Amino acid sequence: MSDAFIKTIELVVNRAPVVDRVEPRTSLADFLREQRMLCGTNIGCEQGVCGACTIDVDGVPTRSCITPAISCAGSAVRTIEGFDDDAIMNELRAAFSAEHALQCGYCTPGMLMTARDIVTRLPDADDARVRLELSGNLCRCTGYVGIVRAIRRVLDARRARAAAPLAAAAATA
Protein backbone atom coordinates (compact mmCIF):
# COMPACT_ATOMS: atom_id res chain seq x y z
CA MET A 1 0.00 0.00 0.00
CA SER A 2 1.45 3.39 -0.93
CA ASP A 3 0.84 5.64 2.05
CA ALA A 4 0.38 9.06 0.52
CA PHE A 5 -3.41 9.16 0.47
CA ILE A 6 -4.34 6.52 3.04
CA LYS A 7 -7.30 7.49 5.18
CA THR A 8 -9.10 5.94 8.11
CA ILE A 9 -12.73 4.99 7.56
CA GLU A 10 -15.46 3.75 9.86
CA LEU A 11 -18.26 1.61 8.56
CA VAL A 12 -20.37 -1.36 9.55
CA VAL A 13 -19.56 -4.71 7.95
CA ASN A 14 -21.98 -7.56 8.57
CA ARG A 15 -23.39 -5.75 11.61
CA ALA A 16 -19.97 -5.23 13.23
CA PRO A 17 -18.43 -1.76 13.46
CA VAL A 18 -15.14 -1.60 11.57
CA VAL A 19 -12.36 0.98 11.64
CA ASP A 20 -9.71 0.49 8.99
CA ARG A 21 -7.21 2.33 6.86
CA VAL A 22 -7.72 2.38 3.10
CA GLU A 23 -6.17 3.78 0.00
CA PRO A 24 -8.84 5.80 -1.83
CA ARG A 25 -8.32 3.69 -4.93
CA THR A 26 -9.21 0.45 -3.11
CA SER A 27 -12.55 -0.84 -4.29
CA LEU A 28 -15.09 -1.98 -1.75
CA ALA A 29 -14.69 -5.51 -3.13
CA ASP A 30 -10.91 -5.52 -2.63
CA PHE A 31 -11.28 -3.97 0.81
CA LEU A 32 -13.66 -6.73 1.90
CA ARG A 33 -11.65 -9.56 0.38
CA GLU A 34 -8.12 -8.47 1.19
CA GLN A 35 -8.43 -6.36 4.34
CA ARG A 36 -11.48 -7.94 5.99
CA MET A 37 -10.82 -11.48 4.71
CA LEU A 38 -14.41 -11.76 3.50
CA CYS A 39 -13.77 -13.74 0.34
CA GLY A 40 -17.39 -14.68 -0.31
CA THR A 41 -17.66 -11.64 -2.57
CA ASN A 42 -16.25 -12.56 -5.98
CA ILE A 43 -14.68 -10.21 -8.49
CA GLY A 44 -15.33 -10.83 -12.16
CA CYS A 45 -15.08 -8.01 -14.65
CA GLU A 46 -14.11 -5.05 -12.44
CA GLN A 47 -16.19 -2.78 -14.66
CA GLY A 48 -19.66 -3.21 -13.23
CA VAL A 49 -21.00 -5.50 -15.92
CA CYS A 50 -20.90 -9.08 -14.61
CA GLY A 51 -22.57 -8.66 -11.22
CA ALA A 52 -20.37 -11.20 -9.38
CA CYS A 53 -19.30 -8.57 -6.82
CA THR A 54 -22.83 -7.40 -6.00
CA ILE A 55 -23.29 -6.89 -2.26
CA ASP A 56 -25.70 -5.03 0.01
CA VAL A 57 -24.79 -1.42 0.89
CA ASP A 58 -27.29 0.39 3.10
CA GLY A 59 -29.96 -2.15 2.24
CA VAL A 60 -29.65 -2.11 -1.54
CA PRO A 61 -27.63 -4.18 -4.02
CA THR A 62 -24.45 -2.39 -5.08
CA ARG A 63 -21.51 -3.16 -7.37
CA SER A 64 -18.56 -3.40 -5.00
CA CYS A 65 -15.93 -3.48 -7.76
CA ILE A 66 -16.66 0.04 -9.04
CA THR A 67 -17.51 1.55 -5.67
CA PRO A 68 -14.49 2.79 -3.71
CA ALA A 69 -14.38 1.52 -0.13
CA ILE A 70 -13.66 5.05 1.06
CA SER A 71 -16.96 6.26 -0.40
CA CYS A 72 -18.74 3.78 1.91
CA ALA A 73 -17.51 5.41 5.12
CA GLY A 74 -20.52 5.60 7.41
CA SER A 75 -22.42 2.96 5.47
CA ALA A 76 -23.66 -0.46 6.53
CA VAL A 77 -22.25 -3.14 4.25
CA ARG A 78 -23.50 -6.70 4.16
CA THR A 79 -21.73 -9.44 2.24
CA ILE A 80 -22.90 -12.97 1.55
CA GLU A 81 -21.24 -14.00 4.85
CA GLY A 82 -23.61 -11.62 6.64
CA PHE A 83 -26.72 -13.41 5.43
CA ASP A 84 -26.23 -16.72 7.25
CA ASP A 85 -29.18 -16.05 9.54
CA ASP A 86 -31.35 -14.34 6.94
CA ALA A 87 -34.63 -16.20 6.37
CA ILE A 88 -35.10 -15.09 2.75
CA MET A 89 -31.48 -15.86 1.86
CA ASN A 90 -31.77 -19.32 3.41
CA GLU A 91 -34.91 -19.95 1.41
CA LEU A 92 -33.09 -18.82 -1.74
CA ARG A 93 -30.07 -21.02 -0.95
CA ALA A 94 -32.33 -24.08 -0.59
CA ALA A 95 -34.11 -23.19 -3.83
CA PHE A 96 -30.80 -22.68 -5.71
CA SER A 97 -29.74 -26.12 -4.53
CA ALA A 98 -33.08 -27.77 -5.40
CA GLU A 99 -33.21 -26.21 -8.87
CA HIS A 100 -29.52 -26.72 -9.72
CA ALA A 101 -29.09 -22.96 -10.00
CA LEU A 102 -25.32 -23.10 -9.62
CA GLN A 103 -22.46 -25.11 -10.96
CA CYS A 104 -19.05 -23.51 -10.41
CA GLY A 105 -20.58 -21.05 -7.95
CA TYR A 106 -18.56 -18.01 -8.98
CA CYS A 107 -21.60 -15.89 -9.85
CA THR A 108 -23.66 -17.26 -6.95
CA PRO A 109 -22.99 -14.66 -4.20
CA GLY A 110 -23.97 -11.88 -6.62
CA MET A 111 -26.90 -13.89 -7.96
CA LEU A 112 -28.20 -14.38 -4.42
CA MET A 113 -27.95 -10.64 -3.70
CA THR A 114 -29.95 -9.82 -6.82
CA ALA A 115 -32.37 -12.68 -6.16
CA ARG A 116 -33.03 -11.38 -2.66
CA ASP A 117 -33.65 -7.90 -4.09
CA ILE A 118 -36.15 -9.35 -6.60
CA VAL A 119 -38.00 -11.34 -3.93
CA THR A 120 -38.26 -8.41 -1.51
CA ARG A 121 -38.76 -5.49 -3.93
CA LEU A 122 -40.83 -7.22 -6.61
CA PRO A 123 -42.93 -9.90 -4.90
CA ASP A 124 -45.32 -10.02 -7.88
CA ALA A 125 -42.59 -10.46 -10.50
CA ASP A 126 -43.39 -12.85 -13.35
CA ASP A 127 -40.70 -14.86 -15.13
CA ALA A 128 -40.07 -12.13 -17.70
CA ARG A 129 -39.45 -9.58 -14.95
CA VAL A 130 -37.19 -12.00 -13.07
CA ARG A 131 -35.13 -12.45 -16.23
CA LEU A 132 -34.99 -8.69 -16.82
CA GLU A 133 -33.83 -8.05 -13.27
CA LEU A 134 -31.22 -10.81 -13.59
CA SER A 135 -29.75 -9.24 -16.75
CA GLY A 136 -27.04 -7.59 -14.68
CA ASN A 137 -25.69 -10.87 -13.32
CA LEU A 138 -23.77 -13.08 -15.72
CA CYS A 139 -23.50 -16.85 -15.30
CA ARG A 140 -21.12 -18.61 -17.67
CA CYS A 141 -21.73 -22.25 -16.80
CA THR A 142 -25.08 -23.31 -15.37
CA GLY A 143 -27.22 -21.08 -17.53
CA TYR A 144 -30.15 -19.12 -16.29
CA VAL A 145 -33.08 -21.54 -16.39
CA GLY A 146 -32.32 -23.06 -13.01
CA ILE A 147 -31.67 -19.64 -11.48
CA VAL A 148 -34.99 -18.28 -12.75
CA ARG A 149 -36.76 -21.41 -11.48
CA ALA A 150 -35.13 -21.06 -8.06
CA ILE A 151 -36.30 -17.47 -7.72
CA ARG A 152 -39.73 -18.47 -9.04
CA ARG A 153 -39.90 -21.19 -6.37
CA VAL A 154 -39.22 -18.69 -3.57
CA LEU A 155 -41.63 -16.09 -4.99
CA ASP A 156 -44.37 -18.73 -5.28
CA ALA A 157 -43.76 -20.09 -1.78
CA ARG A 158 -43.89 -16.62 -0.25
CA ARG A 159 -47.07 -15.79 -2.16
CA ALA A 160 -48.68 -19.04 -1.04
CA ARG A 161 -47.74 -18.32 2.58
CA ALA A 162 -49.10 -14.79 2.32
CA ALA A 163 -52.35 -16.10 0.89
CA ALA A 164 -52.75 -19.00 3.35
CA PRO A 165 -54.11 -16.98 6.31
CA LEU A 166 -56.56 -15.27 3.95
CA ALA A 167 -57.75 -18.63 2.61
CA ALA A 168 -58.12 -19.99 6.15
CA ALA A 169 -60.12 -16.93 7.17
CA ALA A 170 -62.35 -17.32 4.12
CA ALA A 171 -62.93 -21.02 4.96
CA THR A 172 -64.04 -20.25 8.50
CA ALA A 173 -66.21 -17.30 7.46
Added chain:
Amino acid sequence: MKAATYDYAKPLTCDEAIALIVPTGGMGKFVSGSQSLGPMMNLRLAQPEMLVDLRGIAALRACRIEGETVTLGACLTHAQIEDGKVETGTRGLMEYVARGIAYRAVRNRGTLGGSLAHADPAADWINTMCALDAQFLVAGPGGARVIDGGDWMAGAFTTALEADEILTGVRFARLSPTARWSYYKFNRKPGEFAEAIAVFIDDAARGVCRAVIGAIDAPPFAIDDARDLLRDANPQTSCFDAHLEAAGIEAGSYEHEVHRVALVRAAAAIRNQDGKAP
Protein backbone atom coordinates in the same frame (compact mmCIF):
# COMPACT_ATOMS: atom_id res chain seq x y z
CA MET B 1 -7.53 -3.97 -13.42
CA LYS B 2 -7.28 -1.65 -10.44
CA ALA B 3 -7.56 2.13 -10.48
CA ALA B 4 -4.40 4.21 -10.40
CA THR B 5 -3.68 5.97 -7.13
CA TYR B 6 -5.61 9.12 -6.25
CA ASP B 7 -6.59 11.28 -3.30
CA TYR B 8 -10.20 11.59 -2.12
CA ALA B 9 -12.36 14.11 -0.32
CA LYS B 10 -16.07 14.29 0.45
CA PRO B 11 -17.09 17.90 1.14
CA LEU B 12 -20.50 19.08 2.34
CA THR B 13 -20.99 22.10 0.06
CA CYS B 14 -20.39 22.99 -3.59
CA ASP B 15 -18.07 25.84 -2.56
CA GLU B 16 -15.88 23.45 -0.58
CA ALA B 17 -15.90 20.99 -3.47
CA ILE B 18 -14.79 23.63 -5.94
CA ALA B 19 -12.10 24.86 -3.54
CA LEU B 20 -10.77 21.29 -3.40
CA ILE B 21 -10.73 20.79 -7.17
CA VAL B 22 -9.22 24.13 -8.28
CA PRO B 23 -5.68 23.41 -6.96
CA THR B 24 -5.57 20.12 -8.90
CA GLY B 25 -5.18 22.14 -12.11
CA GLY B 26 -7.52 19.97 -14.15
CA MET B 27 -6.18 16.67 -12.76
CA GLY B 28 -9.02 16.25 -10.27
CA LYS B 29 -12.52 15.03 -11.01
CA PHE B 30 -15.87 15.34 -9.32
CA VAL B 31 -17.60 12.03 -8.76
CA SER B 32 -21.00 10.96 -7.48
CA GLY B 33 -22.08 7.34 -7.95
CA SER B 34 -18.84 6.29 -9.73
CA GLN B 35 -20.79 3.87 -11.91
CA SER B 36 -19.25 5.26 -15.11
CA LEU B 37 -16.06 6.84 -13.78
CA GLY B 38 -15.37 3.76 -11.61
CA PRO B 39 -15.12 1.37 -14.57
CA MET B 40 -13.08 3.93 -16.55
CA MET B 41 -10.65 4.27 -13.64
CA ASN B 42 -10.38 0.50 -13.20
CA LEU B 43 -9.58 0.25 -16.92
CA ARG B 44 -7.19 3.21 -16.46
CA LEU B 45 -8.94 5.11 -19.21
CA ALA B 46 -9.27 7.81 -16.56
CA GLN B 47 -6.50 8.50 -14.04
CA PRO B 48 -7.53 11.53 -11.99
CA GLU B 49 -5.17 12.52 -9.19
CA MET B 50 -8.03 13.57 -6.93
CA LEU B 51 -11.67 12.57 -6.60
CA VAL B 52 -14.06 14.98 -4.95
CA ASP B 53 -17.17 13.03 -3.96
CA LEU B 54 -20.33 15.11 -4.33
CA ARG B 55 -22.68 12.72 -2.53
CA GLY B 56 -22.32 14.56 0.77
CA ILE B 57 -23.79 17.78 -0.64
CA ALA B 58 -27.47 17.89 0.32
CA ALA B 59 -28.20 20.76 -2.09
CA LEU B 60 -27.46 18.44 -5.02
CA ARG B 61 -30.36 16.19 -4.05
CA ALA B 62 -32.92 19.01 -3.91
CA CYS B 63 -35.83 18.81 -6.34
CA ARG B 64 -38.75 21.16 -6.78
CA ILE B 65 -41.56 22.11 -9.11
CA GLU B 66 -42.31 25.84 -9.17
CA GLY B 67 -45.15 26.75 -11.44
CA GLU B 68 -44.44 24.95 -14.68
CA THR B 69 -40.70 24.56 -14.08
CA VAL B 70 -39.12 21.35 -12.80
CA THR B 71 -35.69 21.41 -11.17
CA LEU B 72 -33.99 18.12 -10.37
CA GLY B 73 -30.80 17.81 -8.33
CA ALA B 74 -27.80 16.19 -9.99
CA CYS B 75 -27.25 13.62 -7.25
CA LEU B 76 -30.62 11.91 -7.60
CA THR B 77 -29.99 8.23 -8.24
CA HIS B 78 -31.59 6.42 -11.15
CA ALA B 79 -33.31 4.14 -8.62
CA GLN B 80 -34.88 7.11 -6.80
CA ILE B 81 -36.30 8.30 -10.11
CA GLU B 82 -37.39 4.76 -11.06
CA ASP B 83 -39.19 4.33 -7.76
CA GLY B 84 -41.01 7.68 -8.03
CA LYS B 85 -39.28 9.06 -4.92
CA VAL B 86 -39.34 12.49 -6.58
CA GLU B 87 -41.96 14.21 -8.71
CA THR B 88 -40.35 14.65 -12.14
CA GLY B 89 -43.27 16.37 -13.87
CA THR B 90 -42.71 14.20 -16.94
CA ARG B 91 -45.87 12.09 -16.76
CA GLY B 92 -43.86 8.94 -16.15
CA LEU B 93 -41.23 9.44 -18.86
CA MET B 94 -38.26 9.72 -16.51
CA GLU B 95 -39.51 6.89 -14.32
CA TYR B 96 -39.79 4.68 -17.40
CA VAL B 97 -36.36 5.65 -18.70
CA ALA B 98 -34.75 5.13 -15.28
CA ARG B 99 -35.99 1.56 -15.13
CA GLY B 100 -34.09 0.76 -18.32
CA ILE B 101 -30.71 2.12 -17.23
CA ALA B 102 -28.10 -0.59 -16.71
CA TYR B 103 -29.07 -2.81 -13.75
CA ARG B 104 -30.68 -2.19 -10.40
CA ALA B 105 -27.37 -2.44 -8.52
CA VAL B 106 -25.96 0.28 -10.79
CA ARG B 107 -29.14 2.36 -10.55
CA ASN B 108 -28.92 2.31 -6.77
CA ARG B 109 -25.71 4.33 -6.91
CA GLY B 110 -25.45 5.98 -10.33
CA THR B 111 -26.84 9.50 -10.60
CA LEU B 112 -28.66 11.72 -13.07
CA GLY B 113 -25.92 14.37 -12.99
CA GLY B 114 -23.10 11.87 -13.19
CA SER B 115 -24.56 10.35 -16.32
CA LEU B 116 -25.11 13.77 -17.90
CA ALA B 117 -21.58 14.96 -17.07
CA HIS B 118 -20.14 11.71 -18.43
CA ALA B 119 -22.07 12.40 -21.66
CA ASP B 120 -21.98 9.00 -23.28
CA PRO B 121 -24.09 9.57 -26.42
CA ALA B 122 -25.63 6.11 -25.97
CA ALA B 123 -26.77 6.79 -22.40
CA ASP B 124 -30.39 7.44 -21.49
CA TRP B 125 -30.45 10.75 -19.62
CA ILE B 126 -28.48 12.74 -22.17
CA ASN B 127 -31.10 11.88 -24.79
CA THR B 128 -34.06 12.27 -22.44
CA MET B 129 -32.90 15.74 -21.35
CA CYS B 130 -32.53 16.71 -25.01
CA ALA B 131 -36.13 15.65 -25.62
CA LEU B 132 -37.24 17.69 -22.60
CA ASP B 133 -35.15 20.64 -23.88
CA ALA B 134 -33.61 20.85 -20.42
CA GLN B 135 -31.16 23.46 -19.22
CA PHE B 136 -28.07 22.49 -17.25
CA LEU B 137 -27.39 24.26 -13.95
CA VAL B 138 -23.73 24.68 -13.17
CA ALA B 139 -21.70 25.99 -10.22
CA GLY B 140 -18.08 27.03 -10.56
CA PRO B 141 -15.40 29.27 -9.05
CA GLY B 142 -17.00 32.28 -10.77
CA GLY B 143 -20.50 31.51 -9.48
CA ALA B 144 -23.50 29.82 -11.03
CA ARG B 145 -24.40 29.69 -14.71
CA VAL B 146 -27.01 28.04 -16.90
CA ILE B 147 -26.10 26.12 -20.04
CA ASP B 148 -28.79 25.60 -22.67
CA GLY B 149 -29.45 22.01 -23.68
CA GLY B 150 -28.17 22.52 -27.20
CA ASP B 151 -24.83 23.77 -25.87
CA TRP B 152 -24.31 21.07 -23.22
CA MET B 153 -22.67 18.37 -25.27
CA ALA B 154 -19.88 19.15 -27.75
CA GLY B 155 -19.31 15.53 -28.71
CA ALA B 156 -19.04 12.06 -27.27
CA PHE B 157 -17.93 12.27 -23.62
CA THR B 158 -17.36 16.02 -23.99
CA THR B 159 -19.51 18.68 -22.35
CA ALA B 160 -19.42 22.44 -21.85
CA LEU B 161 -18.55 21.85 -18.20
CA GLU B 162 -15.15 23.22 -17.15
CA ALA B 163 -12.91 20.95 -15.03
CA ASP B 164 -13.62 23.05 -11.93
CA GLU B 165 -17.38 23.27 -12.47
CA ILE B 166 -20.11 21.10 -10.95
CA LEU B 167 -23.34 20.15 -12.67
CA THR B 168 -25.77 20.91 -9.84
CA GLY B 169 -28.99 19.99 -11.59
CA VAL B 170 -31.27 20.24 -14.60
CA ARG B 171 -34.28 22.43 -15.26
CA PHE B 172 -37.06 21.91 -17.77
CA ALA B 173 -40.72 22.70 -18.42
CA ARG B 174 -43.18 20.36 -16.80
CA LEU B 175 -45.19 18.33 -19.29
CA SER B 176 -48.83 19.39 -19.47
CA PRO B 177 -51.57 16.97 -18.34
CA THR B 178 -52.37 15.99 -21.93
CA ALA B 179 -48.77 15.50 -23.06
CA ARG B 180 -47.78 12.19 -24.61
CA TRP B 181 -44.33 10.67 -24.81
CA SER B 182 -42.60 7.60 -26.15
CA TYR B 183 -39.13 6.22 -25.67
CA TYR B 184 -37.65 3.42 -27.71
CA LYS B 185 -34.22 2.00 -27.08
CA PHE B 186 -32.56 -0.68 -29.17
CA ASN B 187 -29.97 -2.84 -27.45
CA ARG B 188 -29.14 -6.49 -27.77
CA LYS B 189 -29.17 -7.14 -24.05
CA PRO B 190 -31.19 -5.32 -21.40
CA GLY B 191 -29.04 -2.84 -19.53
CA GLU B 192 -26.45 -2.37 -22.25
CA PHE B 193 -25.70 0.99 -23.71
CA ALA B 194 -28.09 1.56 -26.60
CA GLU B 195 -27.34 1.12 -30.28
CA ALA B 196 -30.23 3.45 -31.05
CA ILE B 197 -32.57 5.64 -29.03
CA ALA B 198 -35.65 7.55 -30.18
CA VAL B 199 -37.70 9.84 -27.96
CA PHE B 200 -40.90 11.73 -28.72
CA ILE B 201 -42.63 14.39 -26.66
CA ASP B 202 -45.94 15.51 -28.04
CA ASP B 203 -47.33 18.26 -25.84
CA ALA B 204 -49.84 20.17 -27.96
CA ALA B 205 -50.98 22.29 -25.01
CA ARG B 206 -47.50 23.83 -24.89
CA GLY B 207 -47.02 23.82 -28.66
CA VAL B 208 -44.26 21.20 -28.41
CA CYS B 209 -43.82 18.25 -30.73
CA ARG B 210 -40.20 17.26 -30.39
CA ALA B 211 -38.24 14.11 -31.16
CA VAL B 212 -34.67 12.98 -30.57
CA ILE B 213 -32.48 10.60 -32.54
CA GLY B 214 -29.96 9.39 -29.99
CA ALA B 215 -26.97 7.09 -29.54
CA ILE B 216 -25.31 8.40 -32.72
CA ASP B 217 -21.66 8.90 -31.58
CA ALA B 218 -22.44 12.61 -31.36
CA PRO B 219 -24.70 14.85 -29.31
CA PRO B 220 -28.37 13.85 -29.50
CA PHE B 221 -30.03 15.04 -32.69
CA ALA B 222 -33.13 17.07 -31.86
CA ILE B 223 -36.06 17.35 -34.25
CA ASP B 224 -37.78 20.51 -33.06
CA ASP B 225 -40.87 19.95 -35.18
CA ALA B 226 -41.62 16.23 -35.33
CA ARG B 227 -45.27 16.50 -36.42
CA ASP B 228 -44.49 15.00 -39.84
CA LEU B 229 -43.17 11.83 -38.17
CA LEU B 230 -46.36 11.41 -36.19
CA ARG B 231 -48.58 11.99 -39.23
CA ASP B 232 -46.77 9.57 -41.53
CA ALA B 233 -47.82 6.03 -40.73
CA ASN B 234 -45.84 4.43 -43.55
CA PRO B 235 -42.16 4.37 -42.68
CA GLN B 236 -41.20 2.95 -46.09
CA THR B 237 -42.30 5.98 -48.08
CA SER B 238 -41.87 8.64 -45.53
CA CYS B 239 -40.06 11.54 -44.03
CA PHE B 240 -38.20 9.29 -41.57
CA ASP B 241 -35.19 8.95 -43.88
CA ALA B 242 -34.92 12.71 -44.28
CA HIS B 243 -34.56 13.20 -40.54
CA LEU B 244 -32.09 10.32 -40.25
CA GLU B 245 -30.03 11.84 -43.05
CA ALA B 246 -30.13 15.23 -41.34
CA ALA B 247 -28.80 13.49 -38.22
CA GLY B 248 -25.80 12.36 -40.25
CA ILE B 249 -26.68 8.67 -40.43
CA GLU B 250 -25.56 7.10 -43.68
CA ALA B 251 -28.34 5.54 -45.74
CA GLY B 252 -27.97 1.81 -46.23
CA SER B 253 -25.78 1.32 -43.17
CA TYR B 254 -26.54 -0.94 -40.23
CA GLU B 255 -26.80 2.17 -38.03
CA HIS B 256 -29.42 3.58 -40.40
CA GLU B 257 -31.51 0.45 -40.02
CA VAL B 258 -31.46 0.36 -36.21
CA HIS B 259 -32.04 4.10 -35.86
CA ARG B 260 -34.91 3.95 -38.32
CA VAL B 261 -36.48 1.05 -36.45
CA ALA B 262 -36.19 3.00 -33.18
CA LEU B 263 -37.69 6.16 -34.69
CA VAL B 264 -40.53 4.30 -36.43
CA ARG B 265 -41.41 2.33 -33.30
CA ALA B 266 -41.30 5.38 -31.04
CA ALA B 267 -43.55 7.28 -33.47
CA ALA B 268 -45.94 4.32 -33.61
CA ALA B 269 -46.04 4.20 -29.82
CA ILE B 270 -47.23 7.83 -29.76
CA ARG B 271 -49.82 7.22 -32.50
CA ASN B 272 -51.15 4.20 -30.61
CA GLN B 273 -51.90 6.47 -27.66
CA ASP B 274 -54.40 8.49 -29.72
CA GLY B 275 -57.56 8.98 -27.74
CA LYS B 276 -56.23 7.45 -24.55
CA ALA B 277 -53.95 8.42 -21.74
CA PRO B 278 -50.27 7.54 -22.24
